[in-house]
Amino acid sequence: MPPLLQVILFLSPCVAGTxxxxxxxxxxxxxxxxALRLYRSVAAGRNGTNFVISPTGVALSLEILQFGAQGNTxxxxxxxxxxTVHDLRVRDCLYTAYATLRNSSHGTVMELACNLFVQEGTPLSPCFVEQISWWANSSFQPADLRDPNSTTIQANEGLSRQTTGENPGAPLRELVSTMSAQLVLVSTMTFQNTWQRGFSSMDSQPLPFTCVHGLVLQVPMMHQMAEVNYGVFRDAVEHEVGVLELPFLGNVASLFLVLPRDKNIDLGLIEPHLTARVINLWTSRLKRSRMDVFLP
Known part of the structure; x- marks a missing residue:
């Protein structure tokens, strides 16, 4: 088995016109x-441990801040x-993309939201409030950030109930590290769907998985024999990598897996050569192949 599996989910909205x-x-x-820069920045301090990030959720928060930021910020x-969202073409394109997320189809649930917790008494520009109130399901909530123990962050109510059946909260003290904070942004993104071709629970079994530095673990693997989109490519320094696409129902989204072909090659040697154009090139050149797919 390959040494490591790295997954990135990309948002692909649809608009019309050339x-x-x-x-x-x-x-x-x-x-x-x-997304790649964010991943590398976070990974640099993780010392090879697993983590999950949502580049879209981070980008949404930065877009909202752009509405009120000037000068060097x-x-x-x-x-x-x-x-920048101050470019009207960019603003319209992103607004259309975020609005499209709420139109679920083929059993797909894909939602994005951002809650802004503002220190009570903090003056906000009416223009800033108006601009972000319709941006990707964003909302304001007054809070006493100087007393984190008195306030609990509640995720978007409809979003959290869909994903968990309840409305979980987190104390602000877990997120606010300074008593001078005037604004806290909490973004949430949810994605729910089923595979276009599902894995059979009957085909799951413990199999060896080779981790970085050659460590081999026995982990539960799910399996399917299927026709998939697959390709073998070389990066900028001639490392051979395999790229596999697993589409979700209705082809509304896909999971792309990128992994070294040589189990002795650390994924860390390939990651620096991943760029948006390289990924776009690889995913656009995949071909139909019938193969056994094993995933943890």
Missing amino acids: RASHLLEGLRLLKTEF GRQLTSALGY
Whole structure:
């Protein structure tokens, strides 16, 4: 088995028109580059341990801050994202994409929300409030951030009930590390769907999985024999990698798996050469193949 499995989920909204399509393609590449930079930044301090991040959720928070940021802060946000919501074309494209998320189909649930907890008494520009009140299901909630013990963060009510059946909360003291905070942003993203071709529970069994540095573990593996989109490519320094696509029902989204072909090659040697254009090239050149698929 390969040494490690790395998964990234990309948002691909649909808009009409040639100009809009070019803009969408550019935004998709920028968002993918942002996801890769974010991943590398977080991974640098994890010392090889597993973690889960939502680049889309982080980007949403930064987009909301762009509505109120100016000067050096505004320039830093634009540099981090690679785009600005002050560009009306970008704003319209993203607004359409976020609105499309709420239109579930084929059993798909995909939602994005951001809650802003504002220190009571903090003056906010009416223009800022108006701009973000309709941005990707965002909302305001007054809070006493100087007394974190008195306030509990509640996730978007409809979103959390759909995913968990309840409305879990987290004390603000777990998120606020300074008593001078005036604004806390909490973004949530949920995605629920079923595989286009499901894995059989009867085919699951313990099998060896080779981790980094050659450590072999026995882990539960699910299996299916199926026709999938698959390709073998080489990165910038000639490492051979396999790319597999597992679509969800209705082809509304896909899970892409990227892994070294040589089990002795650490994924860390391949990650620095991953770019948005490389990923776009690989995923666009996959071919139908019938194969056994084993996943933890």
